[in-house]
Amino acid sequence: MAACGWPQWGGPTRNFQVPDAGLAASWTDQGPKRLWKRDIGFGHSSILVDDGGQRLYTMYRSGDDEVVISLDANTGQTLWEFRYPAPFLSGMNMDVGPGPHATALLVGGRLYAAGVSGKLHCLDARRGKLRWKRGLLEEMGGTVMVRGYSASPIAYRNTVIVTVGGPGHALAALDQKTGAVV
Numbered sequence: 701m702a703a704c705g706w707p708q709w710g711g712p713t714r715n716f717q718v719p720d721a722g723l724a725a726s727w728t729d730q731g732p733k734r735l736w737k738r739d740i741g742f743g744h745s746s747i748l749v750d751d752g753g754q755r756l757y758t759m760y761r762s763g764d765d766e767v768v769i770s771l772d773a774n775t776g777q778t779l780w781e782f783r784y785p786a787p788f789l790s791g792m793n794m795d796v797g798p799g800p801h802a803t804a805l806l807v808g809g810r811l812y813a814a815g816v817s818g819k820l821h822c823l824d825a826r827r828g829k830l831r832w833k834r835g836l837l838e839e840m841g842g843t844v845m846v847r848g849y850s851a852s853p854i855a856y857r858n859t860v861i862v863t864v865g866g867p868g869h870a871l872a873a874l875d876q877k878t879g880a881v882v
Contacts, residue, residue, distance in 0.1 A: 708805045737776070756772075757804055761799060780827060788816070860873070
C-alpha cells in the first residue's frame with residue numbers, strides 16, 4: 701500500500717478513515733511486526749504523518765515546556781524539536797493530564813501547533829524553525845479553559861481556523877503564511 705498522509709486530527713478528511721486498499725484482512729496472534737518504540741513524554745496530541753509517510757509529528761510536555769517534535773517514521777529518531785515555555789495559567793485544572801491536548805495541523809509545508817496555554821506556533825515542517833506565533837489568550841482575548849486549550853487547528857483555503865473562546869472571540873481565521881487575522 702502506498703503511504704497515506706495523516707495531516708490533521710481525524711486524518712486526511714477528518715473522518716478517521718484511510719483508504720482500505722492493501723490493508724491486511726487479518727493479523728497473526730502476534731500482530732504486526734513492531735518496527736521501533738520510544739518514549740516522548742506526556743501528551744494527548746495525535747501523531748501526524750506527512751504525504752510521503754517518512755516523517756511523523758506530535759506534541760508532548762516536558763516539565764513547564766511543551767515540545768513539538770518531528771520523528772523519522774522508519775527509525776523513530778528525532779529529526780527536530782521545537783520547545784517553548786508553557787506554564788499552566790491561573791484557573792486551569794490539569795487533573796486529567798497536563799497536555800498538550802490538541803493535535804497539530806500539517807499543510808503546505810507548515811506545521812501549526814496549539815498548546816494548553818493557547819500559544820499557537822507556525823513551524824517549518826522540514827526544519828522545525830519558527831515562522832510566526834500568536835497568543836490566542838493574551839493577544840487575541842481568548843478565555844482560559846479549565847482543562848487548557850485543546851482545539852486542533854483546521855485548514856480552510858489559505859487560512860488556519862482556530863478556536864479562541866470568550867465573548868466576541870469564538871473563532872479566528874489566520875493567514876497561513878503570516879498569522880494575520882483574516
